[in-house]
Amino acid sequence: MTEIEQLLQRVAEGARNTRPWGWPSLPEPVDTTAVARAEATLGFPLPALLAALYLRIGDGGFGPEYGLLPLLDGSASGEPAAVPQYLANRKSGRKDPDWPWPEGVLPISHWGCGMYACVDCQNPDGTVLFFEPNADEADHAWYVDAPDLATWLHTWLDGAGWYEESNDDMDMAPWPEFRIRTAAPRAS
Template sequence: MTDDEVVEAVRIVARAGTLPPPAAPEAVAVAEETIGYPLPPLLRRLYVEVANGGFCPNEGILGVSGGAAQGNFADIAELYQDGPDPSGRIPAGLVLIYDWGCTIWSLVDFRDPAGAMWCNYEGECWPQGVNLAEWLTGTLAGSLTVETLLESQPTS
């Protein structure tokens, strides 16, 4: 799917639910400054054109300041403000975006304009083998689940 098609697919799903309004460009800029990397273009578009988080999957991804929270987590910059991970297991530029529960997180690689997706589970971090567009469309279709994330975990 193209970015335009992904934006439209998320917009259609967003119309069916209650989502926060789009993010102000200033809130996106503050998140980028805190994280130290620009948002992948697709994620930026979704935040400023569709909704400030809350979409795909289940209760939705975290937004930037003023957007959708998830559990005790207010926004992506809040999670990143002290650095990517004090333990050093999560490389700089990987941003927590969705908590699947049970210490399983999906992360977006802000160093990559396509937004390569990563998984973190019990302190281990690995690439999922999909980009943000594929992750979003997979979660919308129900083909990308917590089970499929864990199946992508490399074996030692």
């Protein structure tokens, strides 16, 4: 069994045995049509592990704190869906050029107060970023939460994330690619 298969089994067990805040039950997984629709709407593919979570575990409702967002449609508990939230964030970034939303960075989990865990879909391993909109400026609002989605999931399953009470003094490194990924293309 591959490491990813083992991880998916652990996540499935964690998803069955814990409910994030606001989720009374684990939603059914999405089908391949929903993933294809999401990717067509976004204009980029989901990292393979992220797609597998939605296809095999559930349409959100598992993971740390408030859990993964649903992929396309919001939840009964009021959680927004990842794809529409990404589109709204990109649109609001165009209205406020001081707070651009990077292309290909999909919000996957809401932390409250406008904060999100996001997956960099331009990275095949899915670097997990933390967006903190309460910073003074956008350059200080983006941090690397985990080098890849697998590490982020292991951290949650092991109870070792920064969001755990015992780990509240953990520091995250700023995301060095923010300005590169949000710079406007130069006219030639």
